[in-house]
Amino acid sequence: xxxxxxxxxxxxxxxxxxxxxxxxxxxxxxxxxxxxxxxxxxxxxxxxxxxxxxxxxxxxxxxxxxxxxxxxxxxxxxxxxxxxxxxxxxxxxxxxxxxxxxxxxxxxxxxxxxxxxxxxxxxxxxxxxxxxxxxxxxxxxxxxxxxxxxxxxxxxxxxxxxxxxxxxxxxxxxxx
Amino acid sequence: xxxxxxxxxxxxxxxxxxxxxxxxxxxxxxxxxxxxxxxxxxxxxxxxxxxxxxxxxxxxxxxxxxxxxxxxxxxxxxxxxxxxxxxxxxxxxxxxxxxxxxxxxxxxxxxxxxxxxxxxxxxxxxxxxxxxxxxxxxxxxxxxxxxxxxxxxxxxxxxxxxxxxxxxxxxxxxxx
Amino acid sequence: xxxxxxxxxxxxxxxxxxxxxxxxxxxxxxxxxxxxxxxxxxxxxxxxxxxxxxxxxxxxxxxxxxxxxxxxxxxxxxxxxxxxxxxxxxxxxxxxxxxxxxxxxxxxxxxxxxxxxxxxxxxxxxxxxxxxxxxxxxxxxxxxxxxxxxxxxxxxxxxxxxxxxxxxxxxxxxxx
Amino acid sequence: xxxxxxxxxxxxxxxxxxxxxxxxxxxxxxxxxxxxxxxxxxxxxxxxxxxxxxxxxxxxxxxxxxxxxxxxxxxxxxxxxxxxxxxxxxxxxxxxxxxxxxxxxxxxxxxxxxxxxxxxxxxxxxxxxxxxxxxxxxxxxxxxxxxxxxxxxxxxxxxxxxxxxxxxxxxxxxxx
Numbered sequence: 001x002x003x004x005x006x007x008x009x010x011x012x013x014x015x016x017x018x019x020x021x022x023x024x025x026x027x028x029x030x031x032x033x034x035x036x037x038x039x040x041x042x043x044x045x046x047x048x049x050x051x052x053x054x055x056x057x058x059x060x061x062x063x064x065x066x067x068x069x070x071x072x073x074x075x076x077x078x079x080x081x082x083x084x085x086x087x088x089x090x091x092x093x094x095x096x097x098x099x100x101x102x103x104x105x106x107x108x109x110x111x112x113x114x115x116x117x118x119x120x121x122x123x124x125x126x127x128x129x130x131x132x133x134x135x136x137x138x139x140x141x142x143x144x145x146x147x148x149x150x151x152x153x154x155x156x157x158x159x160x161x162x163x164x165x166x167x168x169x170x171x172x173x174x175x176x
Numbered sequence: 177x178x179x180x181x182x183x184x185x186x187x188x189x190x191x192x193x194x195x196x197x198x199x200x201x202x203x204x205x206x207x208x209x210x211x212x213x214x215x216x217x218x219x220x221x222x223x224x225x226x227x228x229x230x231x232x233x234x235x236x237x238x239x240x241x242x243x244x245x246x247x248x249x250x251x252x253x254x255x256x257x258x259x260x261x262x263x264x265x266x267x268x269x270x271x272x273x274x275x276x277x278x279x280x281x282x283x284x285x286x287x288x289x290x291x292x293x294x295x296x297x298x299x300x301x302x303x304x305x306x307x308x309x310x311x312x313x314x315x316x317x318x319x320x321x322x323x324x325x326x327x328x329x330x331x332x333x334x335x336x337x338x339x340x341x342x343x344x345x346x347x348x349x350x351x352x
Numbered sequence: 353x354x355x356x357x358x359x360x361x362x363x364x365x366x367x368x369x370x371x372x373x374x375x376x377x378x379x380x381x382x383x384x385x386x387x388x389x390x391x392x393x394x395x396x397x398x399x400x401x402x403x404x405x406x407x408x409x410x411x412x413x414x415x416x417x418x419x420x421x422x423x424x425x426x427x428x429x430x431x432x433x434x435x436x437x438x439x440x441x442x443x444x445x446x447x448x449x450x451x452x453x454x455x456x457x458x459x460x461x462x463x464x465x466x467x468x469x470x471x472x473x474x475x476x477x478x479x480x481x482x483x484x485x486x487x488x489x490x491x492x493x494x495x496x497x498x499x500x501x502x503x504x505x506x507x508x509x510x511x512x513x514x515x516x517x518x519x520x521x522x523x524x525x526x527x528x
Numbered sequence: 529x530x531x532x533x534x535x536x537x538x539x540x541x542x543x544x545x546x547x548x549x550x551x552x553x554x555x556x557x558x559x560x561x562x563x564x565x566x567x568x569x570x571x572x573x574x575x576x577x578x579x580x581x582x583x584x585x586x587x588x589x590x591x592x593x594x595x596x597x598x599x600x601x602x603x604x605x606x607x608x609x610x611x612x613x614x615x616x617x618x619x620x621x622x623x624x625x626x627x628x629x630x631x632x633x634x635x636x637x638x639x640x641x642x643x644x645x646x647x648x649x650x651x652x653x654x655x656x657x658x659x660x661x662x663x664x665x666x667x668x669x670x671x672x673x674x675x676x677x678x679x680x681x682x683x684x685x686x687x688x689x690x691x692x693x694x695x696x697x698x699x700x701x702x703x704x
Contacts, residue, residue: 010222010270037219043263045213046186046255049335079222083315084260087219087267094186094263127679128666129315131659132308135487138656139259139305151655159225170698303503304490307483311663314480327479346522362574362622389571395615397565398538398607401687431574435667436612439571439622443615446538481667484660491611491657511577 001029003175004071006064008078008089010037015156016121018163020077023119023152023174032071034064036088044094054098064092065099069110073117073175074146076137080122080130093140112145117174121154121162150174177205179351180247182240184254184265186213191332192297194339196253199295199328199350208247210240212264220270230274240268241275245286249293249351250322252313256298256306269316288321293350297330297338326350353381355527356423358416360430360441362389367508368473370515372429375471375504375526384423386416388440396446406450416444417451421462425469425527426498428489432474432482445492464497469526473506473514502526529557531703532599534592536606536617538565543684544649546691548605551647551680551702560599562592564616572622582626592620593627597635601643601703602674604665608650608658621668640673645702649682649690678702 003024009016017035024031039060047054068074078085085093100107118137120130130153141148152171156162179200185192193211200207215236223230244250254261261269276283294313296306306329317324328347332338355376361368369387376383391412399406420426430437437445452459470489472482482505493500504523508514531552537544545563552559567588575582596602606613613621628635646665648658658681669676680699684690 010220037221043213043267044186044257046257081220081222081270082266082272083312083319084266087263087270090258090260090266091219091263094257096258124319128662128676131663132311132315134656135308135311135659136259139308143259143300148653148656166701173694301500304486304500307487310480311483324477324480342525349518362572389573395565395619396538396609398609433572433574433622434618434624435664435671436618439615439619442610442612442618443571446609446615448610476671484663484667487660487663488611491660495611495652 002071003027003029003031003073003075004034004068005031005075005077006034006036006068006089006092008036008076008086008092010086010088013159014079015154015159015162016077016079016119019121019152019154019171020075020119022168022171023075023117026171026173027175029072032067034067036092039064041088041092041095043091044098046097048097048101054101057098061092061095061099062102062105065105065107069105069107073115075117075119077119080120080126080133083129084133084136108144114146115149116141116146117149118151119154121156123155123157126155127153178247179203179205179207179249179251180210180244181207181251181253182210182212182244182265182268184212184252184262184268186255186262186264189335190255191330191335191338192253192255192295195297195328195330195347196251196295198344198347199251199293202347202349203351205248208243210243212268215240217264217268217271219267220273222273224273224277230277233274237268237271237275238278238281241281241283245281245283249291251293251295253295256296256302256309259305260309260312284320290322291325292317292322293325294327295330296327297332299331299333302331303329354423355379355381355383355425355427356386356420357383357427357429358386358388358420358441358444360388360428360438360444362431362438362440365511366431367506367511367514368429368431368471371473371504371506371523372427372471374520374523375427375469378523378525379527381424384419386419388444391416393440393444393447395443396450398449400449400453406453409450413444413447413451414454414457417457417459421457421459425467427469427471429471432472432478432485435481436485436488460496466498467501468493468498469501470503471506472503473508475507475509478507479505530599531555531557531559531601531603532562532596533559533603533605534562534564534596534617534620536564536604536614536620538607538614538616541687542607543682543687543690544605544607544647547649547680547682547699548603548647550696550699551603551645554699554701555703557600560595562595564620567592569616569620569623571619572626574625576625576629582629585626589620589623589627590630590633593633593635597633597638601645603645603647605647608648608654608661611657612661612664636672642674643677644669644674645677646679647682649684651683651685654683655681
């Protein structure tokens with residue numbers, strides 16, 4: 001059993017990654033981390049309606065998708081930047097439109113029913129202002145047929161805040 | 177009087193840009209277009225809490241911000257990609273966190289009270305599934321003190337659909 | 353062809369009813385109005401899990417449901433009271449849980465696929481603050497299998513405002 | 529110190545009331561329960577714009593408001609009925625528009641800054657489908673100046689489910 005954690009954080013020692021680690025500690029199986037900031041992921045060029053389809057892009061996207069599709073569960077961990085997922089994460093997800101049309105990946109079939117999780121964190125009334133992000137992920141998961149199991153919203157402003165959070169106990173049995 | 181249109185579309189002849197053009201036709205003043213896909217905008221590296229602050233980035237972000245801040249009104253036009261703004265747009269907005277700390281830009285003061293508009297479009301139940309994006313922009317504008325005047329949600333799937341939309345009359349007096 | 357308009361407004365000459373009338377003018381068929389304030393509709397007593405089920409209630413609910421189920425399309429018109437549907441409307445909808453279990457009504461089968469519409473209006477940033485209501489109706493329609501066709505959000509504060517609205521042209525072809 | 533719990537549940541042994549009780553156990557002070565189903569609360573008749581204002585209503589609303597305004601904190605506990613607060617709760621809140629204009633109550637001044645809490649529970653994907661309700665309460669609290677401290681979404685379908693919930697530990701320090 002493998003859990004794939006895809007992190008959209010832009011910095012080392014990220015609070016959202018801290019929360020994701022705590023959650024992952026309850027996962028019975030291997031955990032694979034993908035930190036998007038360490039990879040090269042280009043913006044999408046929407047060629048869905050081009051006769052010749054999408055032009056191949058020489059970056060790390062396909063490899064990340066392959067890791068994601070091979071996992072038994074996927075956790076998306078992203079800081080709440082400007083009341084949404086980070087640009088790293090959004091750039092990655094936009095390219096799914098391309099990956100879905102890559103016959104080698106068999107994206108649609110393999111992603112279907114994958115247990116999926118979201119962890120985010122932020123500071124300014126995050127329990128409320130993070131909700132549009134949760135609603136967005138719900139639509140994403142519905143469209144792809146992924147199975148939205150659970151989300152966690154953490155509160156953290158400065159580096160290190162996550163480790164002092166009084167919500168850590170909510171993560172202890174996150175995957176049970 | 178100047179209106180700055182910031183487009184997050186990833187392709188030429190974009191439906192969201194078509195809707196934005198139609199809206200802009202009712203603007204009494206100059207219209208400046210920024211198409212993010214034609215520019216180099218890097219992802220943010222969150223250094224808000226670094227002692228030395230943000231490292232300068234050699235790309236087009238500052239120039240776009242300067243154009244945006246010089247305008248009397250700003251229209252954000254983005255396709256609905258995966259139930260949110262495009263990666264181009266999100267990457268651009270994430271970097272506001274850096275721009276806000278650039279004393280040369282005087283971002284916070286100049287952006288305050290700017291009349292702000294959102295135009296998006298998509299296909300799959302866009303009037304409903306586009307709402308998390310509208311809620312996100314609301315939070316963005318509240319945080320910065322921008323004045324959220326109006327939004328328009330268009331329906332379009334294939335290139336060219338916007339020109340056949342039965343909602344075009346809603347844009348005729350968009351800026352009146 | 354029959355359109356059933358269910359109004360949750362609490363007063364005569366209501367703005368939401370004015371908007372609903374304008375919309376209904378484009379309906380090709382008969383229009384039946386139900387003004388909940390003129391009827392006796394009791395709060396639900398949740399007996400879904402009682403062995404003997406729901407106790408019959410002597411009020412106008414069944415008759416309204418029968419009219420609604422007999423129609424070819426349903427329009428819910430409610431003022432935005434406290435950022436949601438009115439108490440009249442909510443009290444009426446809560447009782448659907450009871451109606452769904454009344455074998456004489458055959459609620460579930462008959463309501464399925466009914467073209468459904470929502471019109472609301474309010475004052476304070478209604479285009480934004482009315483969105484939770486639209487999201488709620490979306491869930492309601494998904495649960496019942498009703499077909500959410502369209503919604504309209506009007507702006508009106510004082511009695512008579514609706515007739516001066518600059519959005520009336522959006523209603524001219526509401527049912528086309 | 530007094531906590532006022534206002535329950536919108538329609539039945540005895542309600543799951544939302546169970547969760548509210550568990551939360552209230554951490555409150556250092558007196559706890560006062562108001563169960564709306566046991567009271568007579570009429571629907572609002574919107575007379576905000578009538579020259580003579582609201583006609584007095586002979587029911588229990590004023591007394592409940594007085595108890596609420598006298599408390600140091602208020603907890604709204606409501607089952608998620610049809611993806612929103614119950615009709616009991618909505619009918620009660622609609623009448624605030626009247627109470628705000630009653631000079632004897634001094635509603636606006638006294639309600640301001642009151643620490644406010646929401647507990648809801650439901651079954652069908654309640655963590656997602658309960659979010660419009662949370663957004664609605666946010667708007668309500670912003671309008672009145674109440675201080676939205678925290679919310680809890682419980683999962684429960686059948687009577688008794690709440691007592692077996694694996695989220696009860698989240699309530700242990702609800703008021704700390």
